[in-house]
Amino acid sequence: MKKIIYALILLASWPSFARQFDIEVIIFKRNVEPSSYQEAWPDVLDPINLDRAFSYRDKAMMSKNGAFLISQYKLNNVYQKLQNHAGFKPLVHVAWRQGDSGSSRSPIFHIQAGQDFSDRFVADGRTIADAKADLSLVPLDAPAPAPTPALVEGDENLAPETPTVQSGPILELDGTMQVYVQHYLYVKTELDLKVPGKHEFIVNTPEEKEAVVEESTDIIANNENNEEAVEVTATELEPTQPMNENIQLGHLEDVTPDTEIKEFLKSYRMKEKRQMRSGETHYIDHPLMGMIIQVRKV
8 A cells, every 4th residue: 555655656746857967068169271171161141040049147047948057067178178289279168957848948048159259340240341331242152132122212212321330249159059858869059150261252332232223223114114025036136147256246244243352250150950868978070160068867
């Protein structure tokens, strides 16, 4: 009878035995130039979703999400070796405890660390000087812009915009990471490492951008007036005499854009999802950075 009573008590208190995990993370950068790798780094990156993300330094949010920082570090030797090595620079070393929730409820941490570049650059990577001059830097692999709609006289968009420079820290490492349970343990990262350097861009001044807008407006207006399409037969396009290769057809101008080498704060992303086992040390690799993570069952 006593055994049955103990079993019932155990079952009634079962929710209090939810699994807890101690998670320790080291994030570091490699002291190498991105140009030393034969990689096609994208110039255009989608913004990282920060909707549910918060800093692990925020005690109120940590408590609300069932997590708290811990002082039991097991990877101090690894961190020290990275710090003493000329090829690496540790950026983050943190440990916390959390439950075994799934991806929809497990905390998402906003990771920010490293050097602050806000004294030289703005958030989109341009230098402060280029931003104040309202220079538009178009990456060579950027998608073609959508046609600009015609502006109506009196529209507020006709007024020239005053260039603004965003304030606030622009940290070397910025992004999110999450550890959650979905049958197995998973870690998901989306981290940007910002590295200053020289890059090639199509550069548009404010005057050039205004000219592009006017040209797009004229094209749209002309298309609206030309409601009937003009059909041209193939015979009308045939030349009456042999064409000289050196003769350039009318309106066929060289459309290769002029480019410039500009100083730019470029972001390099480490986006990973990795299955893990508790008690093991896992390494997530990237040409410019890396993450060492250990998850220990409490």
